[in-house]
Structures are given as C-alpha cells and as structure tokens.
Amino acid sequence: MCASYDGLCGIGELAERAGVSVKTVRFYSDSGLLPEASRSAGGHRRYGPDSLERLRMIRSLRTMDLPVSAVRRILDEEETAGSPGSALEDAVAGQLRTLGSQLAALRWREAALRAVQECPAAERAGRLRLIGAVTAPPTTAPLARFWRGWLPPRMPARSVAAFLEAAVPQPPDDPDPVHVLAFARLCALVSGPCDGEERSRTQPHAHKEADARASAVLYAGLAEAYELAGAEMRHERGPYPGEALDGFVAAYASAHDTADTPGFRRVLARQLAADPRIDRYWELTAEVVSPPAGRPEPTPGSAHDWLLAALHTQSGTALPA
Structure with missing residues (x-):
C-alpha cells in the first residue's frame, strides 16, 4: 500500500489514498475502528498494509448512517470470519426500519x-x-x-x-x-x-x-x-x-x-x-x-x-x- 521501507504509511498518506480528511482518520482511530500499527519516533501514527481497505469499508458503512457501534461489530465479524455476515445483515435491516419510520x-x-x-x-x-x-x-x-x-x-x-x-x-x-x-x-x-x-x-x-x-x-x-x-x-x-x-x-x-x-x-x-x-x-x-x-x-x-x-x-x- 505504501512506498515506505517498512510498508507502513502515515495518517496524511492514508487519508489521501482513501479520499477522506486526516480528521476523519484520526476519529476512526480514536474510536477503535482503525487500529494503528505503530507510532514513529516523533509520535506520529503509522498504519499497516490492510488499513486502506479497512478504512474504505468503514467509510462505506458510515455513508449508510450506521452507528459506530454497529460498524465495530461488522468489522470484528469480518476479521474473525473473513467476511461480513449476520452483523451486517442485522445492521442494514435495523437501518431500513429506522429509515422507514423517518x-x-x-x-x-x-x-x-x-x-x-x-x-x-x-x-x-x-x-x-x-x-x-x-x-x-x-x-x-x-x-x-x-x-x-x-x-x-x-x-x-x-x-x-x-x-x-x-x-x-x-x-x-x-x-x-x-x-x-x-x-x-x-x-x-x-x-x-x-x-x-x-x-x-x-x-x-x-x-x-x-x-x-x-x-x-x-x-x-x-x-x-x-x-x-x-x-x-x-x-x-x-x-x-x-x-x-x-x-x-x-x-x-x-x-x-x-x-x-x-x-x-x-x-x-x-x-x-x-x-x-x-x-x-x-x-x-x-x-x-x-x-x-x-x-x-x-x-x-x-x-x-x-x-x-x-x-x-x-x-x-x-x-x-
């Protein structure tokens, strides 16, 4: 994903590749949705090779107005099972009910x-x-x-x-x-x-x-x-x-x-x-x-x-x- 010698990239590069703001990446990281791989000697966040796809998934889920708690459950299930399953199905069904009421x-x-x-x-x-x-x-x-x-x-x-x-x-x-x-x-x-x-x-x-x-x-x-x-x-x-x-x-x-x-x-x-x-x-x-x-x-x-x-x-x- 990144051109650096260790395969990691900074928050600015990740945000640019994903098409989001640095503030958005920081929010997802602080929420526990986007784990950091490490910190640089200067304390800057560094992200691993899978972070771009994970960030794109987060952005897609949030575009559907799914709450952070639901996004976390979907990502945890995907990480465990290899693909989104019942957590995504339940979240989408719940959002459809909410939208119908609105x-x-x-x-x-x-x-x-x-x-x-x-x-x-x-x-x-x-x-x-x-x-x-x-x-x-x-x-x-x-x-x-x-x-x-x-x-x-x-x-x-x-x-x-x-x-x-x-x-x-x-x-x-x-x-x-x-x-x-x-x-x-x-x-x-x-x-x-x-x-x-x-x-x-x-x-x-x-x-x-x-x-x-x-x-x-x-x-x-x-x-x-x-x-x-x-x-x-x-x-x-x-x-x-x-x-x-x-x-x-x-x-x-x-x-x-x-x-x-x-x-x-x-x-x-x-x-x-x-x-x-x-x-x-x-x-x-x-x-x-x-x-x-x-x-x-x-x-x-x-x-x-x-x-x-x-x-x-x-x-x-x-x-x-």
Whole structure:
C-alpha cells in the first residue's frame, strides 16, 4: 500500500489514498475502528498494509448512517470470519426500519402541512393546534386506551387484542390531508374529558350483563358478523336477513345463554336501538381508512348499523328516528 521501507504509511498518506480528511482518520482511530500499527519516533501514527481497505469499508458503512457501534461489530465479524455476515445483515435491516419510520414521519408531516395550508385562513390556527397534538408518525395509543376503558372488565387479553385490531384504525402509509385531519379529530375525540360514569353510559346495555367469558364469546361473534356484513356492504348490498345477521344474533344469544328465537330477536332489536352510540368515532374511522375520493370502507360501526337495520326488517320493529 505504501512506498515506505517498512510498508507502513502515515495518517496524511492514508487519508489521501482513501479520499477522506486526516480528521476523519484520526476519529476512526480514536474510536477503535482503525487500529494503528505503530507510532514513529516523533509520535506520529503509522498504519499497516490492510488499513486502506479497512478504512474504505468503514467509510462505506458510515455513508449508510450506521452507528459506530454497529460498524465495530461488522468489522470484528469480518476479521474473525473473513467476511461480513449476520452483523451486517442485522445492521442494514435495523437501518431500513429506522429509515422507514423517518419516511413515514415525513409523509405525515407533509400531509399535515398541506391540511393547514389548504384550509381557510381563519381556521388555520385551530387546525394547527388540532393536528399538532398528534405525533409524527402518529400513534394509535390514545385510541387503544379509549377502548380498553370501554370494553367489559376482565375480558381475556386475546379477545381484547382481537377487538382492538378491528376497532382501532391504522393511519395510511401515504396519508392525504383528509386522513391527517380525520385521525387528529379522532384522537381529540377519545382524549376529551370523560369520567367513569360517562364512559359506562357508552357501553351498550346488551353487553353489560355478560361476564368475562361471555364477553369474549360475544365480541368474537360480533367480529365475524361485522366481517360478513362488511363484505356485503362492499358489494353495495342493502341490509337483509342472512348469514351475517344470524351470526350477529347468535353472538348475543350465546353471551346471554339464551335461545335465538323470534321473540329474542325483537327484544334485541329494541334494546340495541335504545343503546347509546358513538357514531362520531366510526364516522372519523371511515375517513381515516378510506380513500379521500373513494367509497367509504366498512367499519365495525357501519357494519353494526347494517346488521341492526337487517334485524329491524326481519323482526318488524321500527328503526330509531
């Protein structure tokens, strides 16, 4: 590598050959990434024949923004095994995850800025405060907390997780200002003042009598019914008695340990019609998960309404005004 009699070169020559500054070589040496072969009589650093290739490898790894600790692990593995292996693979995968999160945050911020820019001037300050309360990239933690407080107590963790997966909308990877605004409004809705008494009033009466086991059965059955109803809604079919409605009623019947009879269906229809509702949550959820100019995606809330309408049609009870 070097023309000197001992095959070693100084820090200036090494830096010039690698196309980096002397300061950079010194930093890598002081960090333990680029060992010195020796020091001259005057105390100057001397580097061995392999230092140039090692320095080029360090520079390549650092160009990908890998931290010094990861670079050290890769170099140690290469020195031991003869080539980079799992350490390099793990570092690249980790960096890709980090970069993905950064890109998601940038896309969210861009859509958020457009949402502020595109609204009337008189509304910008209020919209900025609303959107600014949401992290970038956004977290669904406030929505999950809301539902954990809403669900019946002592439900099995697996049942809670399944319900949260259906009820908590995930913001799109490439959001539009409409998505950002709807998600911000959704977070504001669930984060507003709501004491235990108010929260309990939003819990449907048809759900309250079920114990932990029955609650798990109920919500599992409702999830299946909502999925079936959602498929009908995507085909633009209006509410009608069928498999989805049968599963919907069976979930309530099983939870209350009673038979699915015409009389039970009439009672259930009246009870569900009188229950408190959280329509605004589902309206905003549909805006979060649907294309801005496309057909709204079914949500558990809209699927519930479809099934309730089918139940009223079959039982002959009147829909609430």
